[in-house]
Amino acid sequence: MSLIVQKYGGSSVADADRIKNVARRVIRTKEQGNQVVVVASAMGETTDELIQLARQVADEPDDRELDLLLSTGEVVSCTLLTMALRSMGQKAISLTGAQAGIRTDSTYSKARITGISPKRISRELEKGQIVIVTGFQGVNDELDITTLGRGGSDTTAVALAISLAADRCEIYTDVDGVYITDPRLVPQARKLEEIGYEEMLEMASVGTRVLHPRAVELGWVYGMPIMVASSFNDSPGTLIRGGVPMEIRNKVSGIAHDFNMAKVTVIGVPDKPGIASAIFEALARANISVDTIVQNASINRITDLTFTVAKSDLNKAMEVIKPVAESIGARNCTSDATLGKVSIVGAGMQTAPGYAARMFKTLAENEINIELIATSEIRITCIIDGEKIPQAVQALHRAFEGYI
Amino acid sequence: MSLIVQKYGGSSVADADRIKNVARRVIRTKEQGNQVVVVASAMGETTDELIQLARQVADEPDDRELDLLLSTGEVVSCTLLTMALRSMGQKAISLTGAQAGIRTDSTYSKARITGISPKRISRELEKGQIVIVTGFQGVNDELDITTLGRGGSDTTAVALAISLAADRCEIYTDVDGVYITDPRLVPQARKLEEIGYEEMLEMASVGTRVLHPRAVELGWVYGMPIMVASSFNDSPGTLIRGGVPMEIRNKVSGIAHDFNMAKVTVIGVPDKPGIASAIFEALARANISVDTIVQNASINRITDLTFTVAKSDLNKAMEVIKPVAESIGARNCTSDATLGKVSIVGAGMQTAPGYAARMFKTLAENEINIELIATSEIRITCIIDGEKIPQAVQALHRAFEGYI
Numbered sequence: 001m002s003l004i005v006q007k008y009g010g011s012s013v014a015d016a017d018r019i020k021n022v023a024r025r026v027i028r029t030k031e032q033g034n035q036v037v038v039v040a041s042a043m044g045e046t047t048d049e050l051i052q053l054a055r056q057v058a059d060e061p062d063d064r065e066l067d068l069l070l071s072t073g074e075v076v077s078c079t080l081l082t083m084a085l086r087s088m089g090q091k092a093i094s095l096t097g098a099q100a101g102i103r104t105d106s107t108y109s110k111a112r113i114t115g116i117s118p119k120r121i122s123r124e125l126e127k128g129q130i131v132i133v134t135g136f137q138g139v140n141d142e143l144d145i146t147t148l149g150r151g152g153s154d155t156t157a158v159a160l161a162i163s164l165a166a167d168r169c170e171i172y173t174d175v176d177g178v179y180i181t182d183p184r185l186v187p188q189a190r191k192l193e194e195i196g197y198e199e200m201l202e203m204a205s206v207g208t209r210v211l212h213p214r215a216v217e218l219g220w221v222y223g224m225p226i227m228v229a230s231s232f233n234d235s236p237g238t239l240i241r242g243g244v245p246m247e248i249r250n251k252v253s254g255i256a257h258d259f260n261m262a263k264v265t266v267i268g269v270p271d272k273p274g275i276a277s278a279i280f281e282a283l284a285r286a287n288i289s290v291d292t293i294v295q296n297a298s299i300n301r302i303t304d305l306t307f308t309v310a311k312s313d314l315n316k317a318m319e320v321i322k323p324v325a326e327s328i329g330a331r332n333c334t335s336d337a338t339l340g341k342v343s344i345v346g347a348g349m350q351t352a353p354g355y356a357a358r359m360f361k362t363l364a365e366n367e368i369n370i371e372l373i374a375t376s377e378i379r380i381t382c383i384i385d386g387e388k389i390p391q392a393v394q395a396l397h398r399a400f401e402g403y404i
Numbered sequence: 405m406s407l408i409v410q411k412y413g414g415s416s417v418a419d420a421d422r423i424k425n426v427a428r429r430v431i432r433t434k435e436q437g438n439q440v441v442v443v444a445s446a447m448g449e450t451t452d453e454l455i456q457l458a459r460q461v462a463d464e465p466d467d468r469e470l471d472l473l474l475s476t477g478e479v480v481s482c483t484l485l486t487m488a489l490r491s492m493g494q495k496a497i498s499l500t501g502a503q504a505g506i507r508t509d510s511t512y513s514k515a516r517i518t519g520i521s522p523k524r525i526s527r528e529l530e531k532g533q534i535v536i537v538t539g540f541q542g543v544n545d546e547l548d549i550t551t552l553g554r555g556g557s558d559t560t561a562v563a564l565a566i567s568l569a570a571d572r573c574e575i576y577t578d579v580d581g582v583y584i585t586d587p588r589l590v591p592q593a594r595k596l597e598e599i600g601y602e603e604m605l606e607m608a609s610v611g612t613r614v615l616h617p618r619a620v621e622l623g624w625v626y627g628m629p630i631m632v633a634s635s636f637n638d639s640p641g642t643l644i645r646g647g648v649p650m651e652i653r654n655k656v657s658g659i660a661h662d663f664n665m666a667k668v669t670v671i672g673v674p675d676k677p678g679i680a681s682a683i684f685e686a687l688a689r690a691n692i693s694v695d696t697i698v699q700n701a702s703i704n705r706i707t708d709l710t711f712t713v714a715k716s717d718l719n720k721a722m723e724v725i726k727p728v729a730e731s732i733g734a735r736n737c738t739s740d741a742t743l744g745k746v747s748i749v750g751a752g753m754q755t756a757p758g759y760a761a762r763m764f765k766t767l768a769e770n771e772i773n774i775e776l777i778a779t780s781e782i783r784i785t786c787i788i789d790g791e792k793i794p795q796a797v798q799a800l801h802r803a804f805e806g807y808i
Binding site: 016019020023050053054056057058059060061062064065066068069071072075076079080081082083084086087093094096098099143144145 | 420423424427454457458460461462463464465466468469470472473475476479480483484485486487488490491497498500502503547548549
């Protein structure tokens, strides 16, 4: 008997019919002789609606209260799914993050899981129950509810799979796997049967949005195989796992993009030790994730420092940065919230310089200006005008078709 | 410094503006030098909407899951109220039933509070916080969420006031106190300045719906004064307390009604010991509250037994009763779901038989047929056609005007 953890995203449980559909899928897995733990996200746009509600009563809702508020979304979807399963004759029970033993730190709205005590889950599984666990949430040492941030339900599912020593973690969403690039932009894009954790991580963090990067990281560290597939059909998904054979490396395994980037430039920074750390420590303390960082070559020991953040973090980032910039003697801070990024991803890319050249040439031929360039061992990223993202992705797909 | 527990009902927190309005009222109480604990119900019709959602996925939603589902309604309203208070510069924190230490038994959907450990509340009050507690919910020994049933937030407020040794419990709702009868039916009905627990109990349990009877009972047992007032204006409410002076007794203190009654008659019951207990124990085990019970005089040792239940409990009651009726040799069971009840309430009524006669005569003059009659020491109740309730209340108000 295998133990399988399945996660269903918000669009998969968006209404009563879809919840019943998910219940039938869960039952099928159970009837194949498996123990099943299900993690569900909040229904449809619930989380956004709750945030809007919060903004109606407070300009800047308190983080602790917001987490407690948002945690209700997953309780609603999970209890409904459990009711559906029970009305179909199954033994099922739903557990909140706290009841499921998911402990986190106290970083409200972006909490990290510190540990899981799955005793209650195991007890219910032994009774033959299907166990439904609210995604996205946990509880800190004070027993206050925390949330894991956007996409946190993926992290919940993978973390539960690891702590229960599950055989596999299955992430069901509204796309049927990981594509070489976004099929909404490039309809002929091919689906990958499998992909390594590392490449998936580059794909996810640059915006394919199939799976939250923290979930991939966790899977990677603990070697938990993760299947990504659609909850709307039975087409085979993409398996993310370690040990993907060498011969499928050294290729472009994906073209990823992200529309919602903002760029911050600190102008006239004295080029001396400690400056970068002053800036990025301040951002880290404010819990703002910085994406790409570029520092220009300095002229007369004065340089410019540019970095990108999610568009939604821009206002907070500017607030944090301005006093720091002043204190380090920088001349000015500017920002641009109209950017996007496009990346090509593939293992071994760094050792094959032809890829970067081809990417830059493709963008140039399409008259797309590159604002910033950043590279990793397996990824080349260009920050460009956000409106030109679809054109760029399509052009890059054509240019790299032979290498995919 | 006084400690005041305030409860705001669903209509008082139905939208963002009303929540801000409640926040301002809470702040006023705080700024008068009081410590404040606030209990809030779910926003507007949230609870009903969640129940509808549950019925979309399951014909008979599981009780445990339903309680967990419904508990989210109060979390939403309480976190929003807390955010509003904080954005107005106050120190405030919201606590779920579990966090507030509200322990209950495991009778899902109708749980009873077994005890309250208000340590966390006291700790937050000492820090100068306004503490917002979710009404209607608690947690059992397994740490599973339970709900207290309809009107349970009133019970939460009074129970918290008692366990915190508060100076007063204030219940804010959409009516501005306890009226002699429903002002929607009798516009000239007078508001009471104060009323004894016992009379209030008869008023509440027969349907004035200002305050849940369990809350009044609790207040009575522990001598906690309860002020009922409107959250929409500053008009003085009605104080429910012990020791209301003798001279205001021996009067009609109210005319109450309830539209949603159903009647069950078990026909042809052998008139022998143990029959009534067989029936009502079965109903009790199914957690169905029986209201009025009438057993007719028996003919040839065969009698009919009639009782009323809330209309919403009728189907369940019939399911429970049918096999019992068969096993005790009754001939048949019938039911009627179109009834209502109307009562006159007043201390010492039983010792003044003129009241009953006047009541029956008034109904007869209005051609309203009486289906069942039941009396207590301080109440006379008639079960009548539900559609005739408004006419009956108006006629009774006219008839008893001089006695009020």
